[in-house]
Amino acid sequence: MRIDDLIQISDYEWEIPRRHRPDMRVPVRLFASRQILDQIMDDRSLEQAVNATTLPGVVGSVVVMPDMHQGYGFPIGGVAATECPHGVISPGAIGYDINCGVRLLASSLELAQGQGKLDALADRIDAYCPSGVGKSGALSVTAAELDRLLRDGAAWALKHGYATESDLERTEDGGQLEGAMPDRVSERAKTRGRPQVGSLGAGNHFLEVDVVEEIFDEQKASSYGLQAGCLAIQIHCGSRGLGHQVCTDYVQQFQGAAKKYAIQLPDRELVCAPMDSPEGQAYFGAMRAAANFAFVNRQILAHFARRAFEDTYKSETTRWHLSQVYDVAHNMGKLEQHMVDGQAMRVCVHRKGATRAFGPDSPGLPSCFQKTGQPVLVPGSMGTASWVLAGSTESMLRSLGSTCHGAGRVWSRSKAKKEIRGDTLRRELEARGISIRAGSMSGLAEEAPAAYKDVDVVVDTVVRVGIAVKVARLRPVAVIKG
Amino acid sequence: MGFEELPHTADCALRVWAPSLGSLFVEAALGLNSVAGAEIGSGARVTRRISLHGADSESLLVAFLTELIYFQEQEDLGFDQFGIEISNQHLSGTLEGARLLSLSKPVKAATFHNLMIRQTKRGQETEVVFDV
Numbered sequence: 206m207r208i209d210d211l212i213q214i215s216d217y218e219w220e221i222p223r224r225h226r227p228d229m230r231v232p233v234r235l236f237a238s239r240q241i242l243d244q245i246m247d248d249r250s251l252e253q254a255v256n257a258t259t260l261p262g263v264v265g266s267v268v269v270m271p272d273m274h275q276g277y278g279f280p281i282g283g284v285a286a287t288e289c290p291h292g293v294i295s296p297g298a299i300g301y302d303i304n305c306g307v308r309l310l311a312s313s314l315e316l317a318q319g320q321g322k323l324d325a326l327a328d329r330i331d332a333y334c335p336s337g338v339g340k341s342g343a344l345s346v347t348a349a350e351l352d353r354l355l356r357d358g359a360a361w362a363l364k365h366g367y368a369t370e371s372d373l374e375r376t377e378d379g380g381q382l383e384g385a386m387p388d389r390v391s392e393r394a395k396t397r398g399r400p401q402v403g404s405l406g407a408g409n410h411f412l413e414v415d416v417v418e419e420i421f422d423e424q425k426a427s428s429y430g431l432q433a434g435c436l437a438i439q440i441h442c443g444s445r446g447l448g449h450q451v452c453t454d455y456v457q458q459f460q461g462a463a464k465k466y467a468i469q470l471p472d473r474e475l476v477c478a479p480m481d482s483p484e485g486q487a488y489f490g491a492m493r494a495a496a497n498f499a500f501v502n503r504q505i506l507a508h509f510a511r512r513a514f515e516d517t518y519k520s521e522t523t524r525w526h527l528s529q530v531y532d533v534a535h536n537m538g539k540l541e542q543h544m545v546d547g548q549a550m551r552v553c554v555h556r557k558g559a560t561r562a563f564g565p566d567s568p569g570l571p572s573c574f575q576k577t578g579q580p581v582l583v584p585g586s587m588g589t590a591s592w593v594l595a596g597s598t599e600s601m602l603r604s605l606g607s608t609c610h611g612a613g614r615v616w617s618r619s620k621a622k623k624e625i626r627g628d629t630l631r632r633e634l635e636a637r638g639i640s641i642r643a644g645s646m647s648g649l650a651e652e653a654p655a656a657y658k659d660v661d662v663v664v665d666t667v668v669r670v671g672i673a674v675k676v677a678r679l680r681p682v683a684v685i686k687g
Numbered sequence: 688m689g690f691e692e693l694p695h696t697a698d699c700a701l702r703v704w705a706p707s708l709g710s711l712f713v714e715a716a717l718g719l720n721s722v723a724g725a726e727i728g729s730g731a732r733v734t735r736r737i738s739l740h741g742a743d744s745e746s747l748l749v750a751f752l753t754e755l756i757y758f759q760e761q762e763d764l765g766f767d768q769f770g771i772e773i774s775n776q777h778l779s780g781t782l783e784g785a786r787l788l789s790l791s792k793p794v795k796a797a798t799f800h801n802l803m804i805r806q807t808k809r810g811q812e813t814e815v816v817f818d819v
Contacts, residue, residue, distance in 0.1 A: 248696050275696040277800035277816045301796045301818045397761060407793060408819060446760055449795040449818070453753055456799060460742050473745070473799035614697045618819070645791055647724075 206251040208242065211235075217670050220266075221255060228471065229258040234266035236604070236670045241271050244615050244658060248275035250282070256471045257285050262292020262479075264552060265545040268604045270559050271666040272613030272658060276300075278474025281558035281614075284607045286543065289551040293468070293477035294485045296459065296492070298555035300536040301452040303492055304499035305443030306377075307535070307582040308507055309593065310527035311430045312437065314518060316416040316682065319436050322517050323414065327640040327683040329513035330412055330438075334506050336405035337644035337687035342445075343403030343505055351399050355387040358497030362504040369529075372504065374571045376532040377561065377579075378539075380500040386490025390447070391454050394491075398447025398498055403505030407644065407687030409652055410442040412510060413584070414640075415591060415679035425577045425595050425676045429530045437679060438514070438527060439591060440506050441584055443536065444499035451495045455488045480553055492538055503532055530593065531580035535560045535610035542568070543605055554605050562596035562608035562673050581673055585660035586612045587652045587686070588634045591679040592664045599671035608673040609664070612657035621656040622647055640683040648686065690718035693814065699794075700801075700816045704809040708744060711804065711811040712751055712778070713769045719752055720765060722817050724791030727765035727784055735764070737771075738779045745802045745813075747778055752797035752815070755782075759794070763787045794819055 211219045219242070221233035233254045237245070245251070250273045257267045257279050264286055273282030279298040287293050319326070335343055346354060354361045359380025362368040373379050405412060415437045420426045431437070444451075459476035462468075462484040468477060478484035511527045518525040539561070541554050554561075563570055564578040574580070578596035585591045589612070600606050616624070627646025630653055634641050643649045667673045688705035701718040705711040720727070737754055741747030751771075758764040765787045771780030795818040804813040 250696075277698055277798040277818060281697060297798075301798075393757065397757070446795075450757075453749075453796045457741075457746060457749060457753075460746055460799070473802060476799070617694050617696055618699065619692060619694070647791060 206246065208246065217666050221251065226255055229255060230263050231258050232266050233258060233269060235269040235273070236666055236672070237271045238662065238666050241658065241662065241666065245273055250275045250280040253278065253280040254283055256475060257283055257298065259470055260285060260287055260293055260295060260475065260477060261468055262287040264288050264550065265605065268607060270609040271663045272558070272609045272611050274614045276557065278472045279557050282609065283557050284559045284605050285555045286545065286552035286605050289540065289553060290481040291479050292553060294480045294488060294538060294553055295475055295477035295555060296452045296455040296488055297474040297476065298557055299492065299538045300557045301449045302443035302536055303448035303451060304496035304534045305536045306499065306503065306533050307584055308440040308503045308532040309530040309582050310438045310507060310510065311530050312435055312514065312524060312527050313432055314436050314522060314524040315434050316436060318522060319518060323683050324640050326414060326513060326517040327642050327685060329517055330510055331642040331685050333509040333513045334405055334412055335403065336685060337407055341404065342401045343509055346399060346402055348395065348399065351395055352387040354501050355390060355494035355497055356385050357381060358500045359504050362501050367508040368504050372529045374573065375529040376500060377534055380504065380532065382493035382496045384490060385493035385497050387494050389487045389491040390451055390494050394447045394450035394454065397450050398445060401445040403502060404445060405442050405506060405687050406445055407648060410687060411587070412506065412685040413439045413681050414683035415439060415681050417677050418680040419678045421675040421677060422595070428573065428577045429580050429593065429676065430528050431530065431593060431677050438510050439584055440503050440510065442502060442506065444495045445502065447498050448495040451491045455491065459484065496534065496537060500532065531582060533560050533582050541606065544602060556607055558610050559607045560610045561606055562600040563606050564596045564598040564601055567601065581608055583609055583660065583664060584611055586654045586657035587684055588639055588681060589654050589660055592660065592675070593677040593679065594664065594673035595676050597671060597674050600673060604672045608667045612660040612663055614656055615658055616656035618651040621651045621653050625650040625653040625655065639681050642685040644687045688714050690714050695816060698816055699819050700814060702814050704807065704812040706810040708811050709771055709773050711813065712748060712771060712773065715748060715752060715815055716755055716766065716769060719755055719794060720767070722792065722819065723759060723794050724789070725759060725765040726788040727767055728786050728788045730785050732783060732785055733764055735782045737782060741776050743776060744804045745799065747773065747776055748804065749797050749799060751778055756794050756797065759787065759790055792819055
């Protein structure tokens with residue numbers, strides 16, 4: 206792929222037209238500055254976006270966000286919609302970490318007041334919230350209880366005292382995808398997931414203590430519960446081994462389905478089945494169950510992060526409560542209504558490394574976000590800023606109600622480990638006032654800020670294009686990683 | 688026979704080659720150990736018998752690697768000796784290894800991305816991309 210293959214629509218919008226390759230069903234629409242485009246031309250993300258346009262039933266455009274990078278089939282930062290009921294659903298276009306996502310909790314405790322105990326807070330979060338390789342989760346559940354958890358999602362956590370009604374209201378889809386089918390989740394997946402309820406995992410998953418550094422929209426920030434100068438907590442993780450196995454199972458099973466339904470694809474990882482087929486429905490049910498697992502996972506971690514906050518600060522202030530801002534998914538398949546080529550259409554929106562960004566008055570949003578649009582949580586790379594954005598009306602028209610999900614990698618993990626020493630990075634971050642708790646120095650090096658794009662540039666791009674609005678910028682003060 | 692790491696932005700990709708299909712699977716397993724940073728202990732040796740089926744050789748390879756990922760994650764076991772037979776898209780045999788001392792980068796899954804087992808000058812060859 207070369208820059209010449211792209212049509213420039215505006216400073217931040219480009220298209221790969223259908224004529225680029227004979228098997229394309231729709232064009233690719235990507236949002237990127239020229240600087241970002243130059244960064245990603247060396248990897249295969251655009252080729253993968255072109256591959257995604259071959260999915261049967263795909264409509265509109267395959268949309269790619271400025272935090273895009275090469276994945277394993279579908280590009281990270283990609284969004285594709287397939288028409289209901291006969292269009293396909295593709296597990297690879299949603300990802301192995303089903304409902305990997307971000308939760309943000311906010312306090313009214315000012316950094317100045319909490320600063321002296323940040324190390325103690327980081328130690329408590331590290332102790333209370335299991336993270337790292339092979340670590341069991343915070344909870345032990347029976348097989349029967351796991352099935353209920355998979356079916357009910359965050360409602361299960363509410364029933365068992367780990368959530369509030371407000372938490373559920375301020376979680377995408379109330380923290381429960383309807384239509385979850387635990388019986389479509391394999392025993393192998395359940396075996397992997399059962400010991401991991403309430404665990405962070407490793408890799409690029411993290412818990413982070415932030416300060417709300419700057420507010421760009423006072424009204425929206427107030428609606429979201431954000432106060433300048435006050436502490437907040439972000440949680441980034443997903444469905445752990447259960448989700449990984451669900452995707453593995455169905456990518457394997459769909460190899461046969463692709464042949465059965467005479468679906469030809471340029472990449473076997475994009476295998477799919479019609480949504481209304483038995484295979485498609487089975488995957489949908491299993492995917493929703495795995496998504497519910499991830500909602501519960503983040504809810505449990507939030508519960509224990511709240512406890513850490515309380516235990517650290519209650520002796521000196523009453524401002525230790527953490528209220529939920531929102532919880533968003535960035536690997537998901539959802540049935541939604543969108544305007545596509547001027548027509549209202551029910552579609553399955555596949556988001557892989559992309560976040561839903563519904564604007565004001567969107568159906569499906571709770572009443573507390575009807576005027577503002579939903580919060581969109583965009584974590585930056587470790588040690589850099591994160592952002593709270595708001596969904597916009599424009600996103601519904603231009604990007605299937607979606608926007609970016611993070612900074613997006615530019616370096617491979619091996620390059621990051623060659624260029625960066627984890628212990629040196631740790632010292633540099635701590636010298637900047639960021640407490641680090643990391644299980645692995647090599648893992649820390651892989652997540653170095655230099656390995657990622659500049660999240661401020663990514664956010665500026667989506668804002669300039671109009672598919673999100675700035676609400677607040679967060680600065681990290683403590684990072685806990687597996 | 689052997690494996691080498693290929694550049695990949697967010698995940699891990701290997702190129703694997705070996706004289707035969709069976710030995711290709713073994714090299715891929717050793718490559719998985721390398722990607723995951725699996726340090727196999729010198730304690731009591733453990734064996735596991737496996738029996739897997741795939742629609743084709745690529746599916747069978749993914750199924751085999753998935754099985755090894757499961758053992759790493761769920762049973763803290765790493766394998767470095769393989770007595771496997773592959774016939775008619777069926778794999779059976781014995782894995783031998785020991786408890787893991789450490790696993791620095793757990794692998795989420797073996798993918799089908801770019802997976803195509805083919806005959807080259809080095810014998811059987813393929814690329815495998817792992818989600819990490």
